[in-house]
Amino acid sequence: MLENLLQTPYETASIILFGIGFTSLMLQKNMIKKIVGFNMMDSAIYLFLAAKGYIDGRKAPIVVNGVTSVEAYINPIPSGLVLTGIVVSVSVTSLMLALTVRLYRRYHTLDIDEITALARKEEP
């Protein structure tokens, strides 16, 4: 297992990053930290996908001098998927931040546990 992992440093790093991001999304109490964790988790997945598309010694998929042979370029599919994914994560981030602003305006704290407790108290 360890040998295999050391041969694929990009994927290994991306999985570790995913673990850290996922844990902070799940267990951090601060809203901002949660959103940061979500961003890290998403970029970890994108790193994983992009690493899957890379091929040693080949170039970026932009046609140069009319050469269109498979041996010249890396796999373009993961790049396309990641581009789509980045848009999704920006949209989600902005929505979450807007929610955070509204929550802070109402409860004057960023701690999600405290916010939940306050909400329970204010309306049974």
Add this chain to the structure above:
Amino acid sequence: MELLGLLLLAFILICALAVCLTRNLMVSIIILMSQSLAMSVVWILLESPDLAITEAAVGAGVTSLLFFVTLKKIHAIEGENKDGKAEK
């Protein structure tokens, strides 16, 4: 090239840990921004310039800006709150 990639990956992971451990929100967002920049260089290494340009513009640019303006707004709300209390 290989060494640069490994260094950048290590930097990204250290950034991730640092974000979790810092208490100051501003600092953690700046760390996230630098992590995004490192990520865009990694994408150049992985031969995906489209992703690099998007990540640099979005991850390090717009997302961080949104985080900053959120923090600013929160401080503004807090300040307003304190003013209100002082007046009372």
Add this chain to the structure above:
Amino acid sequence: MESVWQNIPFFCILLCIASASFTSVLPKRAARAVCLLVVLAVIAMSALLIGRVSAYGGSYTYMMGHFPAPWGNEIRAGLLEAVVALAFGVIMLLAILGGLDRIDEHVFDDKQNLYFIMLELLLAALLAQVYTNDLFTGYVFVEIMTLTACSLIIARSKGRTLVAATRYMIMNLMGSGLFLLGLSFLYGMTGHLLMSHIHEKVAALAADGAYPRALTVTVALMSLGLAIKSALFPFHTWLPDAYGYSTPTSSAVLSSLVSKGYIILLIKLFYRVIGLEIVRQTRINNVLFVFGLVGIIMGSLSAIREKDIRRMVSFSSVAQIGYIYMGIGMGTEAGMVAAVFHIFVHGMAKSMLFLSTSGLVQVSGESKLFRDLRGSGYRNPIAGVAFSVGSFSMVGIPFLGGFISKVYFAKAAMLMNPTETLIVLLVLAASTILNTIYFLKTVITLYRPVPADGPADARRPAFVVSMLCLIAVNFALGTFSQPIIEAIRAGLRMFA
């Protein structure tokens, strides 16, 4: 491509998407009219599609663009897809009609067109979920569904909706992250995103015994992600707040459409992407089965303790989603048929319960507590009748949908090994008793005579029409269940 009718799924999806950007520049009344028209058009086209597909006798693929399947995007329609699309359209229409006046009350005037945009895009995402044959397209539309559902919750900025939406988003983000990671694993192993091609590759991989652990982890990640999103038992904590405080249309749509959309995608994943045989080998379905059973009991127990009628109905949703996961977790075709039928039954009954609850609450001084709801069944008779019919359906009284789906769950359980059969039957019996306790208690409360009359009710024609239609649909599901079951069975056969 043989004939024009095969364009119908594409028309449905594109109509919803295009009308969304059009609605953004309209004033609120026009926005409402456009939204209703779009949903009606989708219903009509889906009904047409059912007729055509059953005459055609099979499913077909439709390429989105100039390029055939593994290169371009593709959608695929069969009998089951058409039936599900029709049911979703009908539920959406009745939910909007039933909650129209409450939307007017709860959402600010200049933001109402945004609310209708959300509904249209939600329908587009649901239809895309139902028809797509490409896993990544599924992911993109899952995200649209998550965002629109969150906006539907926050459209009413009162009470705990903000907190509920935040917790909903956090759970959903975890779910999407897990789903996307599973998707990347699957892509790394097979090199395809098209469902049928992944299916072939996965079958070959499983036959060779390649990547044994990675395959299990992938299936686990994707099903866990979808289970979190559809509020299976241990992940349901956000649900009562979200359903209990948003405007009634949102609650109805969220409980009977959004969670069902994810479940449809999960069924597709099991049937068409991974294959039921391999899912059974990984034993993921057993985990879902156990969580489903626990969810049935725990959801009902929490519902009994609730003093708030909306939250009680929400907890009953947790129990009903447990039923569906129990059916999926059985891993047999009979279980799957029962689960799909229960999706329809629960969708129809739960949206009716949420809407009629709003009618009852309206005549009880906007209080959702049981003690203020006493006698509200007299003050708003149509809502009272609708609530009773919905509760009886959930309890499982004959001639209503819930009874039939319980019978089919029991039948499906008979085909399993004896201990599992015993467990399922015991849980079914226990949950029927628990359901009877809390629903009957509520119905009795609604019809307790009170000396002082409450405020006069203000019933709107749209509400009455929607309630009457829902009551009729619920009876129809109970009495004419045979053709629907046959359609589901035939559809599932076409599905694989």
Add this chain to the structure above:
Amino acid sequence: MAKLKSNYETSAWARFLRWMKGGGSGLDRSMIRSLGEEALPSQRSESEHLAIERAREEREKQDLERERLIQERLHAWSRSRGSRLVNALYRLSAIVVCIAIIYVLLSSVSELPPFGRAENPVNNEVSARYIEDGLAETGSVNIVGGMILDYRAFDTLGESHVLFVAACAVVLLLRINLDKDGRPTREKLDAEADDRKYEPHNDVILQKISNLIVPCLLLFGIYVVLNGHLSAGGGFSGGAIMGAALILYVNAHGLTKAGQHRLFSYRVYKALTFCALAFYALAKSYSFFMGANHLDSHIPLGTPGRILSAGLILPLNIAVGIVVAWTMYSFYTLFRKGDF
């Protein structure tokens, strides 16, 4: 006549109508009377009922009180002594969860195909066709751009609507409502006053530098959008660059100065988004429809490498770029003062 009327009043239809109007239950009048007569002697039991209810409510209130006391005590404990212990436990559990997730995922990643090999399952006939025929079939030199806007355009259509949904949701959350007659409310004026406090006070360095940089950034953004089919980039990244440039300008010069431009009002934003997205959806549905029915779409692909080539990709990139730039700017202003 009177008889007719009384007949009508007792008929089923009239009762149904009454019931629909909510004029009471479906019971006949006689039955109502009998109910009332029965109810008279049970007046006392009614009051007894009330007493029982009151006692129950009292008990519930006591229960709530007790619960609150316990919770407060717990809270106090957790604030003083327990907090350190609970926090330590929480952190420990977080680390354990994190390591467990990472271990499980790593063990399955180690089985996956190795990194950077050409014979991996990902590099199959799908990517081969994109590379070999992409230039001829889409006219786009940038293969990724051609792939997302032509081969897999349905995904991209969904993606741009994700951004649209997010923009609508942020407006729904943060835009401050106007009065019934369209005048600004107290809340809105407050927000504006609050925002003015945080405006930069004529920071000369920032202003000079932004004057220098913003035109370059805008130009670069436009370049990235227009060259989406020729080199790396595309509508989304170019739009994001332009949006960032606009935000920088606003940051340096203040919202009031930038706000004088009519280009950045809510109405313009709505109109632009509508036009761009409607164009996107219509163009793509035309091409989907033609493709699916095996008809020729009559869109010239042009000479690859020219700026006016690659069929629909250039106009779609422009549409996406406009939407993204305005959306990013609107996010910023909505966050700051709840309006445009």
